[in-house]
Amino acid sequence: MVSLAAKWAIPFILFTVTLLAFVRRVNVYEVFVRGAQEGFTTAIKTIPFLVAMFVAISVFRASGAMELFVSIFSPVTNLFGIPAEVIPLGIMRPLSGGGALGITAELIKTYGPDSFIGRLASTLQGSTDTTFFVLTLYFGSVNVVKYRYAVVSGLSADITGFIASVVICNLVFK
Amino acid sequence: MVNIIWMGMLLIGMIVAAINGKIDAVTTAALKGAQAAVDFALGLIAIMAFWLGIMKVAEEAGLIRLLSRVVKPVTAFLFPSVPRDHPAMGAIIMNLSANILGLGNAATPMGLIAMKELQKLNRGDPQKASDAMCTFLALNTSCITVIPATVIGIRIKAGSVNPTEIVGTTIFATACGMAVGVTVDRIMRRIYGYRKWR
Numbered sequence: 001m002v003s004l005a006a007k008w009a010i011p012f013i014l015f016t017v018t019l020l021a022f023v024r025r026v027n028v029y030e031v032f033v034r035g036a037q038e039g040f041t042t043a044i045k046t047i048p049f050l051v052a053m054f055v056a057i058s059v060f061r062a063s064g065a066m067e068l069f070v071s072i073f074s075p076v077t078n079l080f081g082i083p084a085e086v087i088p089l090g091i092m093r094p095l096s097g098g099g100a101l102g103i104t105a106e107l108i109k110t111y112g113p114d115s116f117i118g119r120l121a122s123t124l125q126g127s128t129d130t131t132f133f134v135l136t137l138y139f140g141s142v143n144v145v146k147y148r149y150a151v152v153s154g155l156s157a158d159i160t161g162f163i164a165s166v167v168i169c170n171l172v173f174k
Numbered sequence: 175m176v177n178i179i180w181m182g183m184l185l186i187g188m189i190v191a192a193i194n195g196k197i198d199a200v201t202t203a204a205l206k207g208a209q210a211a212v213d214f215a216l217g218l219i220a221i222m223a224f225w226l227g228i229m230k231v232a233e234e235a236g237l238i239r240l241l242s243r244v245v246k247p248v249t250a251f252l253f254p255s256v257p258r259d260h261p262a263m264g265a266i267i268m269n270l271s272a273n274i275l276g277l278g279n280a281a282t283p284m285g286l287i288a289m290k291e292l293q294k295l296n297r298g299d300p301q302k303a304s305d306a307m308c309t310f311l312a313l314n315t316s317c318i319t320v321i322p323a324t325v326i327g328i329r330i331k332a333g334s335v336n337p338t339e340i341v342g343t344t345i346f347a348t349a350c351g352m353a354v355g356v357t358v359d360r361i362m363r364r365i366y367g368y369r370k371w372r
Contacts, residue, residue: 010338013321017228020235028231035230038279039222043215050211056183058207062199063191065183088179096176105214105328113334122329122340126322127347131315138311139303141286142293146302149362150311157316157355164350168343 046101053102057088061110081170083117089124094158097130120169128161214331221327229277229323238280241271252313252356255295255306262291266310273317285314305367309359316355318348 021028060066066085074084085107093100104125111117131154139147191197232238245267256263265288272281288310296304303311322344329337 010321010326013232014228017232017235017237020237020240021231024235026231026234031231031234032227034227035233036223036227038230039224039226040219042226042279043219043222046218047212047215050215051208052180054207054211054214055204056180056187056207058203058210059187059191059200060183061187062203063187063196064194065187065190068190088183092176092179095179099176099180101324102211104325105211108328108332109210109214113329113332113337118329118332118334119340119343122322122325123343123347126319126325126340126344127351129315129317134315135311137282138285138289138314139307142289144293144301144303144307146299148303148308149359149366150303150308153308153312153355153359153362154315156358157312157351160354161316161347161351164347165343168346172343 046098049096049098050102050105053099054106057103057106080166081174082166083120085111085117086121086124089121090162093124093128093162094131094155095133097133100125100130116169116173119173120165123165123169124162127165128158131155131158214328217331218324218327221330222324225321225323225327226279229275232275233277233280237275238268238271238277241274242267245270245274252309253306255304256292260291260295262288262295262306265291270313270317273314274320276319276321276323285310305363308363309356312355312359313352316348316352318345318352320345 018028021031057066060069069087070084072084073087077084077087089100089103089107092103104121107121108118113119113122131151135147135150135154139145139150188197188200191200249263249267249270250258253263253266256266265284269281269284269288272278272284289307292304292307292310293300295306296302298304321341325340325344326337329340
């Protein structure tokens with residue numbers, strides 16, 4: 001069911017969008033190019049984040065520190081079906097969107113997109129958000145300094161997203 | 175916090191490398207890492223440009239507006255303190271719709287407008303978040319994205335056999351996160367409600 005939905009999602013959206021654009025008489029070509037421009041900028045803007053994270057992780061990996069980290073934590077995390085390799089991603093996710101994206105990309109590249117770690121990292125990246133960044137940006141824009149319980153509800157959503165990703169990936173991909 | 179993690183990885187990496195006698199590997203790893211990052215980002219350009227192009231067409235064709243009709247009844251329930259025809263409600267609906275479609279560039283300005291309008295409705299201390307603001311941020315940080323475009327792009331670039339197979343699992347996990355975020359928000363609103371503004 002889940003993978004069937006995944007297979008159809010993008011063709012379905014492509015079809016709907018094109019049809020809708022046709023009906024509404026949108027200048028499809030010009031608009032597409034404008035959007036593509038944004039996509040180009042977005043991809044370029046991620047380079048500094050990716051470089052920072054890739055460098056730190058490759059050093060961490062090449063030195064043998066990653067192996068050490070995994071051998072220390074995996075006895076505990078394996079009990080919950082979590083590969084210890086994704087723990088750094090879980091920690092980074094609410095803090096820095098760019099940083100998390102860097103870790104995700106590195107995990108997918110190293111272990112392969114179709115490995116369990118690759119699939120779990122992909123799901124994690126998509127299902128949780130940079131809570132602290134969003135809070136700072138949105139509250140900062142209206143000079144609100146007392147966040148009250150917004151941090152609690154935001155983080156509980158992130159933690160749930162993390163746990164739910166682990167559970168569903170173990171069910172679907174293992 | 176991000177600083178600590180990043181420095182930690184580098185420093186621990188170098189210490190462990192020194193102990194393991196792999197210090198020469200650090201230099202190669204750092205330079206190779208940087209190279210890999212740039213190669214990766216360049217590969218991402220293709221998919222990001224394509225996808226954001228399509229989504230821009232969707233935006234112009236009124237997909238956000240269409241989706242906002244579906245979102246509207248839900249937001250009325252979630253934001254009891256915001257009048258239905260207030261500009262704040264409109265901005266909230268547009269922001270959430272853009273988030274669902276994964277249109278980050280369109281979502282953020284809408285979100286900032288929503289915050290500005292919510293601040294006008296904030297009857298308490300203007301430096302303190304109102305109930306509606308907290309709910310809005312809980313929704314915003316946990317919002318469902320139908321197509322996680324960047325992740326799919328990374329997977330395509332890495333040569334995945336089925337790059338979109340994570341869409342279902344992502345939607346499931348986000349829905350769980352969102353449900354909990356909204357529930358916690360409701361509970362906390364009650365708890366905080368008793369000591370409201372005095």
